[in-house]
Amino acid sequence: MLEEDMEVAIKVVVVGNGAVGKSSMIQRYCKGIFTKDYKKTIGVDFLERQILVNDEEVRLMLWDTAGQEEFDAITKAYYRGAQACVLVFSTTDRESFQAIDSWREKVEAEVGDIPTVLVQNKIDLLEETVIKNEEAEALAKRLKLRFYRASVKEDLNVNEVFKYLAEKYLQRLKQQTAEETEVVHTTSNKIALDLHQWSAHKKPVNDYNSSW
Numbered sequence: 506m507l508e509e510d511m512e513v514a515i516k517v518v519v520v521g522n523g524a525v526g527k528s529s530m531i532q533r534y535c536k537g538i539f540t541k542d543y544k545k546t547i548g549v550d551f552l553e554r555q556i557l558v559n560d561e562e563v564r565l566m567l568w569d570t571a572g573q574e575e576f577d578a579i580t581k582a583y584y585r586g587a588q589a590c591v592l593v594f595s596t597t598d599r600e601s602f603q604a605i606d607s608w609r610e611k612v613e614a615e616v617g618d619i620p621t622v623l624v625q626n627k628i629d630l631l632e633e634t635v636i637k638n639e640e641a642e643a644l645a646k647r648l649k650l651r652f653y654r655a656s657v658k659e660d661l662n663v664n665e666v667f668k669y670l671a672e673k674y675l676q677r678l679k680q681q682t683a684e685e686t687e688v689v690h691t692t693s694n695k696i697a698l699d700l701h702q703w704s705a706h707k708k709p710v711n712d713y714n715s716s717w
């Protein structure tokens with residue numbers, strides 16, 4: 506169990522090419538709305554939402570990063586401290602699919618291996634698709650990532666994406682806590698053992714007169 510009074514807050518970065526639906530996904534998840542207008546994100550922005558995961562309160566802070574290369578310098582700084590990541594591409598944009606590897610590398614370069622999920626957005630436009638199902642699945646397999654097909658417009662699979670990331674993050678957190686506890690135990694066992702060995706070498710109090 507985690508400390509009861511401690512709130513778990515997770516910084517999640519949502520990355521991918523421009524216009525794949527990152528801002529829309531965050532708005533949908535945090536505000537429950539969808540707008541048709543496309544307003545290019547300048548730099549970064551964030552919204553948050555609290556959810557319950559296995560009876561644990563989790564605050565998700567969703568960082569919306571610009572998909573345009575021109576803002577790379579600003580967005581890179583915002584990856585720092587990220588604890589989970591959503592990689593998004595669009596059903597109707599092949600370049601956004603091909604760019605996934607490079608987005609993953611950019612995030613990994615800043616924060617290492619964090620819980621990450623691959624999302625194909627705009628599946629309501631499946632008849633206009635430029636990506637085969639097998640290709641997307643192969644990419645997920647190669648990157649060893651959970652894969653979701655979503656439509657922010659139709660509110661399909663959006664909640665699932667963030668729920669999965671929160672669960673994955675908590676799972677890792679508990680595992681780390683358990684490992685740290687084990688290290689402490691191992692260390693204290695070692696100290697106990699050393700003390701035992703030391704006292705075994707120590708001369709008994711009632712034996713001070715004999716030669717040791």
Ligand SMILES: Nc1nc2c(ncn2[C@@H]2O[C@H](COP(=O)(O)OP(=O)(O)OP(=O)(O)O)[C@@H](O)[C@H]2O)c(=O)[nH]1
Pocket residue numbers: 521522523524525526527528529530540541542543544545546547570571572573626627628629630655656657658659
């Ligand atoms: N049909 C459809 N359109 C969507 C969906 N999600 C987003 N859009 C539209 O796609 C366009 C781009 O969405 P944004 O959320 O602004 O894209 P973005 O990835 O944040 O773009 P940048 O800020 O440039 O990085 C907007 O017109 C949205 O309304 C979806 O699931 N289906």
